[in-house]
Ligand SMILES: Nc1ncnc2c1ncn2[C@@H]1O[C@H](COP(=O)(O)OP(=O)(O)OP(=O)(O)O)[C@@H](O)[C@H]1O
């Protein structure tokens with residue numbers, strides 16, 4: 001099957017300006033700093049990285065909720081910075097989002113029916129049709145229609161997340177951005193929601209970008225893994241390959257710190273990775289990961305590694321692999 005790109009990012013940047021210090025000097029938070037990534041139709045990409053690495057910022061740029069500082073998002077071949085109104089309208093119906101916190105997804109004063117049909121109403125769908133589509137959407141997430149008249153406070157976390165997903169589906173999107181879709185849920189409920197997402201993806205031929213700090217979620221759901229560290233993609237590859245054969249020292253550390261699938265075994269969790277989590281303020285020179293890296297050399301302290309493409313599209317930004325360059 002030919003890969004068909006749905007989202008194309010080419011050296012995408014999003015910097016925030018912060019005024020710092022007594023002299024009012026300006027500095028930047030380089031939340032997304034040169035991300036290059038192509039998401040293909042029908043695939044599930046898992047984006048992983050620790051808190052503050054820029055994952056949500058990348059999602060917000062993708063969703064056009066905030067403008068990139070440099071470069072732009074290309075969606076189905078359309079450069080969003082040059083899109084016509086009609087193309088933007090299409091983009092807004094075809095790309096949907098589910099956030100972690102059901103409370104930020106749903107208005108407490110809206111019934112389930114009203115929450116789910118809101119996007120339709122905003123797009124000018126007549127109320128009668130909107131109601132019908134809302135009911136269909138609730139069915140897609142396997143909830144009984146009696147919940148249509150419920151309010152958020154009457155529902156469990158898992159049910160709320162199903163409703164957030166139903167609402168995301170109501171415009172028949174092609175792409176879903178899922179930012180920590182199960183992080184607020186119990187382990188047992190997490191599995192149900194992940195299975196639901198997998199079913200929907202297959203049945204509706206959706207494309208997902210799933211953001212999470214939970215490697216078990218990534219392992220379970222993704223075709224490919226993208227690893228982000230302090231604003232940069234440091235590794236990208238097929239899920240199996242990256243798990244079995246992590247290349248970047250940060251990915252190695254993540255894998256070692258997260259043994260496969262036993263949620264009760266936390267013995268290994270702290271900490272095969274040395275040093276403190278990095279900060280986007282006071283970024284290290286050279287390779288951003290060097291202060292924590294067991295393989296750090298002098299060169300790593302001064303020079304920033306470029307992305308190297310290894311076999312099967314596996315990519316890594318680390319000097320240890322630069323001589324394996326194949327393409
Ligand atoms: N509007 C903003 N103004 C200034 N700085 C911001 C803004 N939004 C995000 N940042 C900064 O950008 C960096 C990346 O934040 P982001 O929320 O993208 O991280 P994240 O990877 O999603 O983290 P988490 O796993 O905790 O959700 C952080 O340092 C954050 O403080």
Ligand SMILES: [Mg+2]
Pocket residue numbers: 055056057
């Ligand atoms: Mg986030």
